Amino acid sequence: MSLTGGVPASLPTMPSAVVRAGDTFVLPLSRSDGEPPITIPRDPAREAAQRELSKRLYHENDPSWFQRALDAFWDWVDKLFSTAATATPGGALGLVVIILAVVAVLGALWWRLGTPRREPASSATLFDDRPRSAAEHRATAEAHAAQGHWNQAVQERMRAIVRSLEERALLDIRPGRTADEAAAEAARALPTRADRLHTAARDFDDVTYGGRRASRQSYQRIADLDRDLERTKPQLATSTHNAAPNPRQGAAE
Numbered sequence: 001m002s003l004t005g006g007v008p009a010s011l012p013t014m015p016s017a018v019v020r021a022g023d024t025f026v027l028p029l030s031r032s033d034g035e036p037p038i039t040i041p042r043d044p045a046r047e048a049a050q051r052e053l054s055k056r057l058y059h060e061n062d063p064s065w066f067q068r069a070l071d072a073f074w075d076w077v078d079k080l081f082s083t084a085a086t087a088t089p090g091g092a093l094g095l096v097v098i099i100l101a102v103v104a105v106l107g108a109l110w111w112r113l114g115t116p117r118r119e120p121a122s123s124a125t126l127f128d129d130r131p132r133s134a135a136e137h138r139a140t141a142e143a144h145a146a147q148g149h150w151n152q153a154v155q156e157r158m159r160a161i162v163r164s165l166e167e168r169a170l171l172d173i174r175p176g177r178t179a180d181e182a183a184a185e186a187a188r189a190l191p192t193r194a195d196r197l198h199t200a201a202r203d204f205d206d207v208t209y210g211g212r213r214a215s216r217q218s219y220q221r222i223a224d225l226d227r228d229l230e231r232t233k234p235q236l237a238t239s240t241h242n243a244a245p246n247p248r249q250g251a252a253e
Helices: 042-053 065-087 091-113 134-146 150-167 179-189 191-208 216-231 247-252
Strands: 019-021 024-027 038-041
Touching (some): 038 042, 134 216, 150 216, 191 216
């Protein structure tokens, strides 16, 4: 082994019998009789040990970065669960009961309310293709209903309602009208059907923009409204005119 300034040029694996003396390390290496042991200052010894331990042969069995990250994650989950269990009445069992209760409540809300509705940035128009008559929309709606396609059946039946009101001149023909606008305008001429018109428009919006699924009942509700509106007479605005007094009568009096 060659020495440079009292430090070995290359340091082998650190022996187990290294003795620390102050700021130096004493290595009792085999020397010839009468020669003192090799002493190495602290910093060069540390650097030499780091170089030695950084060799690949010492890290062949180290876990991969993914395994280390996974172990760290599960350690964090374990600490989190332990902390929560400590703060929860009943300990770990109480925490499990609370988690199951929360999951059950969320499941019930999801089942009751359906997929959260995302409001469109701007309401799309009611009619998106070539003009068709109310009879054509009704026929298309019935065809969808016969196949159990309730979303399309609801949409076409709502279009049949609006087209029918346009054909009866209860609504002006306006291609860019939305279902909500049509219901609000039709309610002025048919005030006794206002609530059902708004419900039909809401059902149309739910299946068209809200991501919800229609049912046989929702289609039947709109179909009944369509048939009812065909038999309903619009309420015309009436004005009461006070008859002017007869001048002859006034004079007679």
